[in-house]
Amino acid sequence: MARKILRINMGALSFAYEEVPGKWAKWGGRGLTSVIVADEVDPTCHPLGPNNKLVIAPGWVSGAPAAPSSGRTSFGGKSPLTGGIKESNSGGISAQKIAKLGLAAIIIEGVPEKGKWYTLAITKDGVSFDSADDILGKGMYEVDEILWKKFSNEPAVIGIGQAGEKKLSNAGISVNDPENKPGRYAGRGGLGAVMGARGIKAIVVDDTDGPGVEVANMDLFKTGRKKLTDAIMSHDLTKPGGGLNLYGTNVLMNIINEAGGLPTRNFSAGQFEGASLISGEMVAEMVEKRGGGMTGHGCHAGCIIKCSNIYPDEKGDALVSCVEYETAWALGANCGIDDLDYVAQMTYQCNDLGLDSIEAGNTIAIAMEGGALEFGDKVGALGLFDEIRKMSPLGRILGQGVEATAKAYGVHRVPTVKGQSMPAYEPRAIKGIGVTYATTPMGADHTAGYTIAPEIAGVSGKVDPLTDEGKAALSLTFQAATAFIDSTGYCLFIAFPILDIETGFAGMVESVAGVMGLEADGIDAIEMGKEILKVERNFNKQAGFTSADDRLPEFMRYEKLPPHDVVWTMPDEDLDEVFAWMD
Amino acid sequence: MKVEVRVFATLRRYLPELGIGEARVMDVPDSTTLDEIRVILELPAEEVKVIMVNHLQADPEDLAADGDRITYIPAVAGG
Numbered sequence: 001m002a003r004k005i006l007r008i009n010m011g012a013l014s015f016a017y018e019e020v021p022g023k024w025a026k027w028g029g030r031g032l033t034s035v036i037v038a039d040e041v042d043p044t045c046h047p048l049g050p051n052n053k054l055v056i057a058p059g060w061v062s063g064a065p066a067a068p069s070s071g072r073t074s075f076g077g078k079s080p081l082t083g084g085i086k087e088s089n090s091g092g093i094s095a096q097k098i099a100k101l102g103l104a105a106i107i108i109e110g111v112p113e114k115g116k117w118y119t120l121a122i123t124k125d126g127v128s129f130d131s132a133d134d135i136l137g138k139g140m141y142e143v144d145e146i147l148w149k150k151f152s153n154e155p156a157v158i159g160i161g162q163a164g165e166k167k168l169s170n171a172g173i174s175v176n177d178p179e180n181k182p183g184r185y186a187g188r189g190g191l192g193a194v195m196g197a198r199g200i201k202a203i204v205v206d207d208t209d210g211p212g213v214e215v216a217n218m219d220l221f222k223t224g225r226k227k228l229t230d231a232i233m234s235h236d237l238t239k240p241g242g243g244l245n246l247y248g249t250n251v252l253m254n255i256i257n258e259a260g261g262l263p264t265r266n267f268s269a270g271q272f273e274g275a276s277l278i279s280g281e282m283v284a285e286m287v288e289k290r291g292g293g294m295t296g297h298g299c300h301a302g303c304i305i306k307c308s309n310i311y312p313d314e315k316g317d318a319l320v321s322c323v324e325y326e327t328a329w330a331l332g333a334n335c336g337i338d339d340l341d342y343v344a345q346m347t348y349q350c351n352d353l354g355l356d357s358i359e360a361g362n363t364i365a366i367a368m369e370g371g372a373l374e375f376g377d378k379v380g381a382l383g384l385f386d387e388i389r390k391m392s393p394l395g396r397i398l399g400q401g402v403e404a405t406a407k408a409y410g411v412h413r414v415p416t417v418k419g420q421s422m423p424a425y426e427p428r429a430i431k432g433i434g435v436t437y438a439t440t441p442m443g444a445d446h447t448a449g450y451t452i453a454p455e456i457a458g459v460s461g462k463v464d465p466l467t468d469e470g471k472a473a474l475s476l477t478f479q480a481a482t483a484f485i486d487s488t489g490y491c492l493f494i495a496f497p498i499l500d501i502e503t504g505f506a507g508m509v510e511s512v513a514g515v516m517g518l519e520a521d522g523i524d525a526i527e528m529g530k531e532i533l534k535v536e537r538n539f540n541k542q543a544g545f546t547s548a549d550d551r552l553p554e555f556m557r558y559e560k561l562p563p564h565d566v567v568w569t570m571p572d573e574d575l576d577e578v579f580a581w582m583d
Numbered sequence: 584m585k586v587e588v589r590v591f592a593t594l595r596r597y598l599p600e601l602g603i604g605e606a607r608v609m610d611v612p613d614s615t616t617l618d619e620i621r622v623i624l625e626l627p628a629e630e631v632k633v634i635m636v637n638h639l640q641a642d643p644e645d646l647a648a649d650g651d652r653i654t655y656i657p658a659v660a661g662g
Contacts, residue, residue: 236593236630236658243592249661254591254604258654260638276604281592285603307661325661447662457660458633462640496660563638 002214003104008120008127010198011050011110015127020104026516029059030087030486031532032105033076037085038535040107043542047080047190048167048197056098056106056158056203059489060512063099063213064221067511068229069491071095071300073158073175078543079189081169081359081401082418082443085539088191089486091299091308092175092184094156097207098122099489102214112199117165121151121204124211132201137162139352140174140182143202148180151204159202161354164192166391168399170359171196174351177299177308183321183347184299187356188445189420190401213515221514224507228494231504232304235497237459244307244493245296247280249325252424253333254279259456259465260563261429262329263422265336265375266365267415270429270561274338278328282340283309292316305493311344320348326446329424330361335368336375342382349385359401362421366402370409413555418443418545427552428561428568430455430465435475435570439550439578441536447492449479453499460499466566472574479578480529487532488512534582550575584649585610588620593657597626611647618643621655632658 005018027035033055045051055076061067073095079086098106101124112118117132134150135143140161147157157176164171171192174182215221232238243251256262257275264272276282287293293312298305299322313319323344331337331346350357364381367373373380387395397408402421406414415422420443427434432451440448451474453459463474485492490508498504506520513520540549556568587606590598601607611620617634621643633656634641647653 236632237660241593243657243659244661247592251592251659252661255656255659258589258591258635258638258656276602279603281595281603450660450662453660456633456640457658458640458656459658459660462633464640466639492662493660496658 003102006103006106006122006127008106008108009110010108010112010118010200013112013129028104028487029057029072029074029489030089030483031528032057032487033074034085034087034532034536036105036107037076037078038539041078043078043539044544045078047078047083047194050111052078052194052197054108054191054194054198057104058095058099059487060515062095062489064215064515066302067225067489068232068302068304069494070489071303072486072489072491073098073186074486075173075186075191077191077194079191080167080193081190082420084418084443084543084545085441085536086189086191087442087486087536088172088186088188090173090175090184090186091491092156092177093300094158094175094205095489096300096302097156097205099213100207101205101210108198108200111197117199117201119147119202119204120200121206123206124209135201136165140354141352144176144180144182147202147204151206153206153208154180156205157202158205160192160195161352162389162391163354163399164196165201166396166399167193167196168396169193169404170355170363170399170401172354172356174354177321178301181321183351185356187358189443192354215515216517217514220520221511224510224512224514224520227503227507228498228511229304231497231501231507232494235500237496238305238493244305247284248295248307248309248322250280250283250323250328252280252325253328254281255456256425259429261426261456261465262333263415263424263426264333266334266369266413267422267426268413270426271563272333275333277338278332278340278343280325283311283323286340287312290314290316292318297321303491305491307493314341320344320351323347326424327357327361330358331364331381334361334365335381337378337381339378342378346382346385349382353385353388355388355399358423359421362402362415363398363405366405366411366414367398367409369413370406370411372409414553416444417552418549420444425452426561428556428566429564431468431570432463432465432471432474434552434568435471435575435578436479438552438575439475440479441533441540447482449475449482450495451475451478453496459496466564468570468574471570472577476578477526479533480526483529483532484525537579537582547576584613584647586620586647586651586653588624589654590626591654591656592659594626594630594655597624615647616643617641617645617647617653620647620653626655630657631655
């Protein structure tokens with residue numbers, strides 16, 4: 001059975017299944033959410049108004065038999081944080097279930113009567129619209145628990161915390177993990193507020209007796225799956241007992257610190273003296289010492305990398321999943337906080353309230369810079385989440401993210417691009433990632449074009465992080481490859497084994513071709529990635545973005561970053577070169 | 584000459600006496616390469632993906648200098 005589009009209208013409280021139109025047929029995941037948003041959403045609309053939409057799509061291979069590490073769900077819409085197109089994807093258990101219901105995408109449009117909130121339940125029989133009164137005002141830990149009691153078959157729960165209900169620009173969308181905890185987030189860009197603006201508190205997805213994922217060429221799919229699986233299982237980073245499996249993404253804390261590229265105390269230094277105390281190695285040590293947690297945790301069934309963790313509290317009880325590199329950096333180093341227990345508690349708050357932890361940590365750092373707290377004040381930092389929970393005026397400002405908070409506190413060191421704050425790599429010390437931050441249609445985003453692979457990690461060659469030369473081309477290649485991988489449904493972390501192991505790359509392409517019924521040599525990953533980027537960039541252009549929006553903040557051009565004592569030196573012309581091929 | 588050496592992540596198992604981020608200070612002869620220091624420390628070549636000296640990437644055949652901060656790094660990446 002060919003995949004369908006499920007269109008849900010929140011004004012009429014109705015739904016309909018549609019054939020996938022030819023123009024969208026070749027896309028999945030990010031490619032599909034972005035083309036749908038570009039086709040159906042007016043780029044000039046208000047992100048919280050009636051004309052925005054929320055689009056959800058599993059990747060091409062999500063839900064296909066034993067496709068390894070392929071649980072990504074793509075969420076798309078116009079971002080309240082950036083004012084541009086937004087694609088944010090998440091792990092968790094939703095992608096496979098949506099795919100197994102035979103759905104290529106879910107398009108949610110319209111707004112219900114003011115004050116009405118709904119829980120949507122999607123099954124093979126359609127969509128039910130239940131009142132969300134029983135979960136309104138609650139955090140995601142409680143929401144997940146209530147909905148697993150209310151609905152059978154341990155469904156996926158896609159939900160928003162209080163931040164999304166109040167339509168704060170830093171609201172993310174939560175997806176539950178196999179233990180039914182929140183913590184897998186389509187965090188960036190405020191899509192939780194877009195969901196809230198549609199009057200939806202949660203979407204429950206139960207794939208019981210669904211048609212499953214149609215695989216057009218099973219032999220080709222299986223051939224590709226084996227090659228890819230072998231690559232993942234043999235690469236030092238992704239294999240069992242490898243860096244990601246033992247230490248998670250936070251394996252990077254000490255390394256990026258060593259490279260002098262760890263943004264510290266609101267991007268005022270490139271090294272943090274407390275880095276080792278909040279590192280992945282320390283997480284592993286705590287798990288071993290305290291019990292009650294785990295490393296090597298998978299965020300969805302079928303993940304063979306298992307980079308997640310469950311962090312235990314002092315008593316040895318599970319506290320939160322997951323302390324990621326980005327989270328530990330944002331709420332740790334960037335706030336001058338070197339206490340992992342506080343980082344974990346703040347991560348819990350982000351998961352519960354429904355906040356993107358990168359933007360949240362950066363926002364606290366801005367508040368510290370503005371004098372609300374001292375850098376390193378962990379008790380005060382944790383207390384700021386109470387303000388958001390209370391929805392006090394201060395909490396609402398903090399919930400709007402870095403730029404709003406910087407204005408409120410008169411701070412000029414504002415590490416944002418297109419309104420979205422930078423993640424855990426200092427662009428002055430790692431120039432290629434700066435090009436990605438500046439030029440990706442998403443606003444500052446490391447995943448959009450992860451040049452860290454060659455610039456720091458020695459993957460796909462060795463490149464000097466401090467030089468400007470060649471970085472525009474490098475960033476474009478990574479941005480295009482990423483747009484493609486984000487469309488597959490595979491976790492982005494397959495990028496490392498497939499970049500290092502040729503057969504892994506071929507296997508990835510073959511598995512996609514097998515599902516889609518294409519010839520493997522008919523798939524040009526980079527060209528398809530560029531096509532997606534073009535769609536996204538054009539949306540932004542129509543929304544009013546110009547080359548002036550493809551720039552890093554001014555302070556990075558004159559404030560020297562220790563220990564390398566470097567500034568951002570990339571010529572504007574080089575940045576404009578990244579997407580010159582579109583003109 | 585004296586150099587200080589750090590190892591991270593999966594390479595820590597070869598220098599288990601070091602706490603996270605702690606350095607071993609080593610006395611090595613002049614003209615010792617980074618790869619020779621790796622051999623002294625019994626770090627398997629195939630597990631060392633990147634070497635950094637004073638926060639910059641270096642090559643195995645580069646010579647160490649007095650006071651260098653040397654770091655051996657396995658395959659790492661994240662998000």
